[in-house]
Amino acid sequence: MLFNFFPKDANFFELFEKQSLCNVKAAEAFRIAVSGGMLNMEALAQVVKLESEADEATHAVIMQLNKCFITPFDREDIHSLTKALDDIIDMMNTISNRLQVYKITDVKKNLVEFALVMEASAKAIDTAVKGMKDMQNYDKVMAACMEISRLENISDSMRDTALAGLFENEKDPVVIVKWKELYEEAETVMDICADAAHVVESIMIKQA
Amino acid sequence: MLFNFFPKDANFFELFEKQSLCNVKAAEAFRIAVSGGMLNMEALAQVVKLESEADEATHAVIMQLNKCFITPFDREDIHSLTKALDDIIDMMNTISNRLQVYKITDVKKNLVEFALVMEASAKAIDTAVKGMKDMQNYDKVMAACMEISRLENISDSMRDTALAGLFENEKDPVVIVKWKELYEEAETVMDICADAAHVVESIMIKQA
Amino acid sequence: MLFNFFPKDANFFELFEKQSLCNVKAAEAFRIAVSGGMLNMEALAQVVKLESEADEATHAVIMQLNKCFITPFDREDIHSLTKALDDIIDMMNTISNRLQVYKITDVKKNLVEFALVMEASAKAIDTAVKGMKDMQNYDKVMAACMEISRLENISDSMRDTALAGLFENEKDPVVIVKWKELYEEAETVMDICADAAHVVESIMIKQA
Numbered sequence: 001m002l003f004n005f006f007p008k009d010a011n012f013f014e015l016f017e018k019q020s021l022c023n024v025k026a027a028e029a030f031r032i033a034v035s036g037g038m039l040n041m042e043a044l045a046q047v048v049k050l051e052s053e054a055d056e057a058t059h060a061v062i063m064q065l066n067k068c069f070i071t072p073f074d075r076e077d078i079h080s081l082t083k084a085l086d087d088i089i090d091m092m093n094t095i096s097n098r099l100q101v102y103k104i105t106d107v108k109k110n111l112v113e114f115a116l117v118m119e120a121s122a123k124a125i126d127t128a129v130k131g132m133k134d135m136q137n138y139d140k141v142m143a144a145c146m147e148i149s150r151l152e153n154i155s156d157s158m159r160d161t162a163l164a165g166l167f168e169n170e171k172d173p174v175v176i177v178k179w180k181e182l183y184e185e186a187e188t189v190m191d192i193c194a195d196a197a198h199v200v201e202s203i204m205i206k207q208a
Numbered sequence: 209m210l211f212n213f214f215p216k217d218a219n220f221f222e223l224f225e226k227q228s229l230c231n232v233k234a235a236e237a238f239r240i241a242v243s244g245g246m247l248n249m250e251a252l253a254q255v256v257k258l259e260s261e262a263d264e265a266t267h268a269v270i271m272q273l274n275k276c277f278i279t280p281f282d283r284e285d286i287h288s289l290t291k292a293l294d295d296i297i298d299m300m301n302t303i304s305n306r307l308q309v310y311k312i313t314d315v316k317k318n319l320v321e322f323a324l325v326m327e328a329s330a331k332a333i334d335t336a337v338k339g340m341k342d343m344q345n346y347d348k349v350m351a352a353c354m355e356i357s358r359l360e361n362i363s364d365s366m367r368d369t370a371l372a373g374l375f376e377n378e379k380d381p382v383v384i385v386k387w388k389e390l391y392e393e394a395e396t397v398m399d400i401c402a403d404a405a406h407v408v409e410s411i412m413i414k415q416a
Numbered sequence: 417m418l419f420n421f422f423p424k425d426a427n428f429f430e431l432f433e434k435q436s437l438c439n440v441k442a443a444e445a446f447r448i449a450v451s452g453g454m455l456n457m458e459a460l461a462q463v464v465k466l467e468s469e470a471d472e473a474t475h476a477v478i479m480q481l482n483k484c485f486i487t488p489f490d491r492e493d494i495h496s497l498t499k500a501l502d503d504i505i506d507m508m509n510t511i512s513n514r515l516q517v518y519k520i521t522d523v524k525k526n527l528v529e530f531a532l533v534m535e536a537s538a539k540a541i542d543t544a545v546k547g548m549k550d551m552q553n554y555d556k557v558m559a560a561c562m563e564i565s566r567l568e569n570i571s572d573s574m575r576d577t578a579l580a581g582l583f584e585n586e587k588d589p590v591v592i593v594k595w596k597e598l599y600e601e602a603e604t605v606m607d608i609c610a611d612a613a614h615v616v617e618s619i620m621i622k623q624a
Contacts, residue, residue, distance in 0.1 A: 062410070063413075101368050101371050101372045103372070103376070160513065160517050163517050163518075164517045164518075164519070167517075167518060167590065167594070173381035173593065174375065174381050174384060176590060176593065177381065177384065177385060177388070178375070180593070202482060205482045270618070271621075274618060274621045305576065309579050309580045309583070311584070382592060385592065385593060385596070
């Protein structure tokens with residue numbers, strides 16, 4: 001294969017921003033889907049739609065990576081970042097899917113809280129991703145990454161509280177099985193956001 | 209350590225084919241094990257036996273990788289491919305094991321459907337792995353990878369249908385817990401097959 | 417960034433040993449926490465405390481890795497090893513946390529058995545990690561890694577036995593859900609120990 005040494009079209013940053021924008025929109029749609037008490041099926045369908053849009057951006061990054069000899073930073077870091085960004089929306093899609101498969105109609109309020117921190121985290125990642133193309137944004141990017149870490153810690157407690165409440169108050173074991181999974185998946189979204197933040201931090205430190 | 213620059217015995221392709229053949233045989237044994245209504249314990253034992261055979265081939269790849277200075281393609285890709293091929297049979301082994309631990313006797317028909325797509329996917333991977341040593345097979349290998357992706361998408365729907373049916377029709381929560389896990393693990397086999405296909409695709413694109 | 421070619425402070429081995437020591441102490445605390453029939457909350461709190469101590473050592477390794485140009489062995493292997501060592505205590509922390517969230521008071525004796533093999537495995541990893549800085553310890557390190565593999569195999573059977581017993585004897589589905597997870601997480605600790613051992617083996621083989 002002929003490598004492009006200085007390929008014009010190797011817009012990794014643009015593609016990361018596209019991925020990140022899909023995450024922000026999906027987090028918004030998910031928050032709308034679960035916030036009305038009853039599940040909003042239209043907003044939920046939006047998450048699924050955004051997930052395939054995000055897949056295209058991810059695929060484009062991988063293609064670029066295979067074609068470019070010179071990359072703006074470590075190939076492995078590009079791969080990790082694009083994967084983490086994609087995993088975020090994949091997991092939001094999984095939760096949306098499970099809400100439908102389990103025929104959930106009434107949304108428990110703990111999930112609404114998760115949706116709010118997910119949205120805040122997706123927006124903080126967006127700030128970090130947009131900032132990373134210019135080292136002048138170093139402090140701003142690092143602050144966004146720290147915020148993502150903080151939100152992840154909060155979500156750990158949220159999951160513990162939600163699970164403890166579920167096992168204490170819910171009598172139907174099948175309902176417990178369903179919501180245990182939903183809460184754990186919600187917290188996993190936050191873990192993956194923190195993974196993405198760690199990749200961004202590590203890229204910034206190496207370039208500083 | 210002395211590196212072999214052109215080691216005679218560095219038959220990575222041969223070892224990948226050995227791994228892949230174990231996967232095909234295990235998928236066949238698994239399909240036989242679950243297709244007769246009642247669980248076929250002899251066929252199930254075959255999956256376990258093949259899993260340790262596959263482990264040896266995986267181990268041989270890792271050993272080769274540590275010894276060889278020149279490899280037919282990226283070291284990281286060799287590692288990813290051998291791991292993905294091994295993860296496939298590991299997960300089939302896990303399902304086989306759980307069927308026994310949970311003392312399942314009657315096999316639900318949804319699992320038979322999964323067994324059929326698993327076998328089709330293992331055979332498609334075998335076509336891809338056998339083809340990848342010669343760039344003349346480019347189109348054939350890529351077509352096999354696309355087929356694996358298609359089967360993975362089908363298996364997503366199969367899992368959703370199986371889970372929705374389980375939660376709707378099954379009254380015993382313990383049976384729900386058992387089969388929920390089995391269906392999810394079956395779909396995970398297909399996810400790992402798709403991972404393996406992505407590694408093959410990426411190797412082919414880089415070499416094209 | 418200015419790389420340190422021969423950085424004085426790049427004590428990767430020291431940091432690995434610090435991580436490993438946290439694992440050993442946490443495994444001891446966990447064993448004490450679950451061995452008295454009733455859950456020992458003080459010992460359990462110790463696991464949580466050690467987990468954040470271990471996080472600092474992990475963070476220090478990552479920071480060193482980003483700063484050092486020359487490392488005692490492959491950067492990727494350093495990353496894998498520090499991650500595996502950290503994953504061990506993270507998973508012990510997860511189990512400790514779940515015991516509290518699920519308001520477990522009476523500890524099932526199968527978990528005590530897991531705690532004993534976890535402790536043995538953490539100590540074997542400690543032997544391996546301490547030995548790996550000097551190639552004269554090659555045989556000793558490899559023997560410790562084999563011991564970790566052996567313990568992992570034992571823990572697979574322990575999990576199968578524990579799960580089979582749980583599903584056969586326990587009538588309350590909610591108790592089944594809780595303990596199924598605890599046993600699986602306990603076995604996952606052993607899987608991660610085996611991952612760590614594989615990284616150590618691979619480092620030793622490359623350097624031999």
